[in-house]
Amino acid sequence: MVQITLIPPSELQRVRQATVDRFAKLALLADMCRANTLATVKRAGSGHLGSSFSSLDIVTLLYFSEMNVMDLGIDHPDRDIFFSSKGHDVPGLYSVLFALGIIPREQFLNLRRLGGTHGHPDVSIAGIEANSGSLGMGISKAKGMALAKRLLGRGGRVFVMTGDGELQEGQIYEALQSAVHQGINNVQVIVDHNKVQSDKPVSEISDLGDLEAKFRAFGWHVARCDGHDFRDLERVLAEFRTVTDKPKVLIADTIKGRGVSFMEHPFALKAGKGLYPWHSGAPDDQSFAAGYGEIIARIQNHLKDLGLAPLKLEEVPPEAKSASRVSSESVANAFGEALVSIAGQRPDLVVLDADLAADCRVRACENQYGDRFIENGIAEQDMVSMAGGLARQGLLPVVNTFGAFLAARANEQIYNNACEGSKIIYVCHYSGLIPAGPGASHQSIRDISLFGALPNFQVIQPGNAAETRMALEYGVNQAAENCVLRLIIGPSPRLISLPEDYRLTFGKGVPLTEGRDAVMFAYGPVMLHEALLASELLKEQGFGLRVVNMPWLNRVDDQWLAEVLEPCRAIFVLEDHAPVGGLGDHLLNHLVKQNLLADRSFEKFAVEGYPACGTPGQVLRFHRLDGESLAQRILQ
């Protein structure tokens, strides 16, 4: 691991107090924040650099010059409010809040760690005004804050930043329209118009057209400027102070990855052959060293030019080794490969995506079957209802995005499709608690419950690559009802071995270990791994835990259930989900109906409360869902 250094608060303080040109100082501070952002993302091993960098000049100007937060304090009722609706640019914001002394050093360093800062904004962190991470909600929320200020007679302006890809979300337009009608003029939207989404240009994913015309048509005051030009930004914000009869939007033209030459999108898109590589994830050691070196060199030169002493960096102690186990197995990859294969066999299959083609492993399908690949942009509701229209005409849509967004945001659209009796396959990617770095906006631990009350839905979560292929094949070729495939997004902690002759069979799971003392139902590679760990630990103590892989989360074969329990007096269900509405509740109903509980105990282990943010190990332990905790809980 490369040595990581931090620009300490004292150095930031020194520059803030230096008597130099105001704009030069802002540029310096922005770069110092860039360096610290890069350091924390590298240390975290993940995070969103591209838009942290594109937005950082704006955020720097707001906090160091435009807003009254430094004067009034971050908790003052009359403070100006800033938050980012897209939220994934929060590592940049953290660096500014750290520079202002609002976020303490230990917390700042521990990006995406338990007790540190979250992968997306969370109000538990000082200076964070709103939770975000799921897109499109920010302007609505800013409206609420601005109206509250008016009702409560509080001073202060409300600034909210959006992405440009984010403008594909329909809620944006609800807010644009109601803001004008409601006369909520104390909202200043800043669009970080960096032109690139997850990995492709906005213009390729779902072009925004004439953005200024759109905002104007909705009755907003519109300005546009270079989002990296402090003078220009200041001029627009001064103009905004004079416009009191309309809400205001600044389209800030920015460069994704700004500040590190090879991360800037005009270069990086070419280098990535059309795919921008720096949206999320940490750079490797070499790229980090190059990028960090470039920023620090620029700062040093700048300091020198301004007659200021060179920067003193502080070495950051390396993080204690994480014990996360990772295998080469990936259910997500298996899904992507199987989808290409099955699309070849089924000309009626169409694949839909909401700007997560790489994460959802549907890029290969996009490349190979482009006519049947439908990119909807970040517009989940549109994607789901469009799938409904395709299905009504007899096609078989396979709808892809993260589980949190699909199950919750498009829930009514899913219901509407389902009422029509047509068949659709919904794939909830990034399901479950892990990875836990992105935080609660992304951790999908409610999706089973959100599909649960739909009568014609089967929810399936495969435990390994082979089962993933079977589940997709089942969903496409056999299932009469709608199917939900629930997939973890990361590599499996271990390869979950299934019997050689294993076939996915409706309503039936498969025991992975033998044991007569207790049975534990689990699903998905993450929790099966923890269950197996628990079983191994318990075995050492002479306790036999029968771990059962149960991929059917809301269907069970009663006879099989009776058999698989048979010798065990204690039943456990390990959920990669909240305690309500998951596999446990489904099994419980069947156990009671079949009178299988009479002389048995039943307990669910689930994600209690909101999901914690951190490394897999930290968070599984926090929720007492790691193998060791499970073993202890079972023995209790």
Place this chain on the structure above:
Amino acid sequence: MVQITLIPPSELQRVRQATVDRFAKLALLADMCRANTLATVKRAGSGHLGSSFSSLDIVTLLYFSEMNVMDLGIDHPDRDIFFSSKGHDVPGLYSVLFALGIIPREQFLNLRRLGGTHGHPDVSIAGIEANSGSLGMGISKAKGMALAKRLLGRGGRVFVMTGDGELQEGQIYEALQSAVHQGINNVQVIVDHNKVQSDKPVSEISDLGDLEAKFRAFGWHVARCDGHDFRDLERVLAEFRTVTDKPKVLIADTIKGRGVSFMEHPFALKAGKGLYPWHSGAPDDQSFAAGYGEIIARIQNHLKDLGLAPLKLEEVPPEAKSASRVSSESVANAFGEALVSIAGQRPDLVVLDADLAADCRVRACENQYGDRFIENGIAEQDMVSMAGGLARQGLLPVVNTFGAFLAARANEQIYNNACEGSKIIYVCHYSGLIPAGPGASHQSIRDISLFGALPNFQVIQPGNAAETRMALEYGVNQAAENCVLRLIIGPSPRLISLPEDYRLTFGKGVPLTEGRDAVMFAYGPVMLHEALLASELLKEQGFGLRVVNMPWLNRVDDQWLAEVLEPCRAIFVLEDHAPVGGLGDHLLNHLVKQNLLADRSFEKFAVEGYPACGTPGQVLRFHRLDGESLAQRILQ
């Protein structure tokens, strides 16, 4: 009951085949459909006349002249497709499909009846292309149909009608944007721009601004014309055939209630003192007679002018008396009154609405506390996130709309707010199975499950007016967590009597009848009534059913639970909800944890499958949830 007559298919056929001016014939047919629409809505006792009438000239032109459905048949793959995204105008569409012989007479007559037609479009009905009723989904769905036609090499155009209030829904803009980017040009949107929403002008609820500019800014081909002028409509549709490089939208200026002088909005809005009275619901006998007489007289004059024989009407046999019981008790009214009172005491309370102020009984609050009443228009996501912003600033938002729309459509926004730890009260109006006339888009039978996995939510459904006041008071003044109030929208079938000294107590319900043979937990006036009916029937047979009103749907006091069950060996839970994720699952978990099931049986009676459409009596019986069926099921 006034005598109802129908224009029979033979008469419609006669006019269709008459050799008269084409446009005169269309006007005649449209009026004949208007008369039949009015007859069925009157017979049903409910339905949406205002927008059925504003859209009927357009729908008539499409089916009788523009589309190829009459030539190819309604099931031909190459057929033109029409459906209405708003859906509540479907009584008008049914009358056209009846005129075309697509919907049979018996079914047509039985609007909002089991086995008849649904209150909102449902594909189980011949000629209906898509389910709708929840707003904003239609353009997305039309896109899917149009793309499917392209992929499958099928001919035919796709027409989709939207409302104007509906344009407040964000999904509309997702679809407008993606349609252009995806090059789906075979979508022709027709906005039935009748200027009036539920009961107020669009311009008052959430003004649309320059609508043409909006559509143009999104890259659509835009036309505008008088939606009641067949020549003009035909001209625009001809123009649309020549525009092949863009999706097309026609803003059709229409008059809500068109065709019945006193239902037309310029007059009716004045008569209603700014509130349009004919959006939904059937006219009283006198208004029906006047309106129907006016249409028929116009038709007769028109026939005479054209040299055609006068119309022969067919008398419709009266409907068998419905046995639905209704009291003067209304939990919805109690909520509205209590909200005004509590808003007077709590200056931090703000009330949010999404164009259902009258239905949600928050109009009194709007009138009395206008500064703290926030109208968001039909934009549930915006409303919920705005509430989040208000709550972050320390205010207490009370968010109102129908349960189906609130819990499902804004689910991710609710989660986002909840993660911030602020407190909001969500009021799910029109919860449960009844009234069942509007159909599956409106019947909210999944909402408990949709809130269920949120850890900091208490879901409460009061059984009578007094308990409603207590529940609101509890939510506002006592609860530390978010609260969901679940309210039925109609009058209670009977007054549910609670003990004189009854106080709503956290996690505890209250027995309404004594009985030692079985206990039945139920909630809400509709199901409590059925449970009490069952108990009365069972009592005659010597079976003692203890009916327990359990207003806490996801919180229970374990000690109370043990006590209330004590003598009973059989436990039943009656859900006004789907079987998954309701009160039953919550109680089941506690029963098992407390070992209270050991020698007891447990059964849930719930809404299985999708909710049926019909009268309360029909639908309760269909789902075997009426008192009589319940009594039988209990004895089994």
